[in-house]
Amino acid sequence: MAFPMFSKKPEDVLTAAEKEQIVNAIRQAESQTSGEIRVYMESHNKYVDPVDRAAEIFYKLKMEQTAERNAVLLYIALKDRQMAIFGDEGIYSRTGKAYWDNLVKEILQHFNKKNFAAGISEYVQKIGAGLHHHFPYDRETDHNELPDDIAFGN
Template sequence: MFGLFKPKKKPLLSAAEQERIVAAVQEAERNTSGEIRVYMESRCAYVDSMDRAREVFFKLKMQETSNHNAVLVYIALVDRQLALYGDEGIHRKTGGDPYWRQEVQLLRRFFQENRIAEGIATCVQHIGMSLSEHFPYDSKTDKNELPDDIVFGD
């Protein structure tokens, strides 16, 4: 009987932390047609977290946004890996890799201080500002193309 039941995993974030991040996503998307998703898992199955982020991005069909302006915030908490993956539309408009490296560094600083939820929320806010600058909200055409909730992997 012992082998039939797996011990329940401790959640990666508390309910309050999850609410804070989802609220940050909703607030960030309020001023843009862009989309932001947060994906968290314990371990990264790849050596390079960007490869895993790319896989998750396409698995979640984030490339299907009408303006190609979706951004994935990928975090493997136990392995201490993270990546930001922006679709081609936002990647070009932000100036590419230097912008994303700056945001990753910001997130790392928060993580080093064990302020995970605050770091994710702050990063989401920064991405939202860039999205609103390059892809402003249009009340006539904008719709929420992707869910705002956090996706938890294994």
């Protein structure tokens, strides 16, 4: 069975409106937390383990440089149908692995229905809610430390 959407470049899988939907979800989620959220999409994961690739991208994007070490990367490899989440040390020390594993299972349900934009947007909102609990937004001190746009690889 062929999946024509997986033969497209990562940036062409989503429409302009869907990209805007995801960026708006990032902005809305970050408006409730001092945490930072990024989405990275590429066609193929050259590694076996998507978490290893997510970690590489996390550091390539310099996401570990946030003041509170509270950045989260949502990594998606389209052709390989892989997804991973990678959060900085400040997050994992407070939330635990089970929290992220459950969210990954939820978003995969959207992906299996080919509802990528809605799945990513919902997941970003849930990440923001989780971050809000441990890293609430402070109007006096918080500023946007990382870009809100979607990053695309090859």
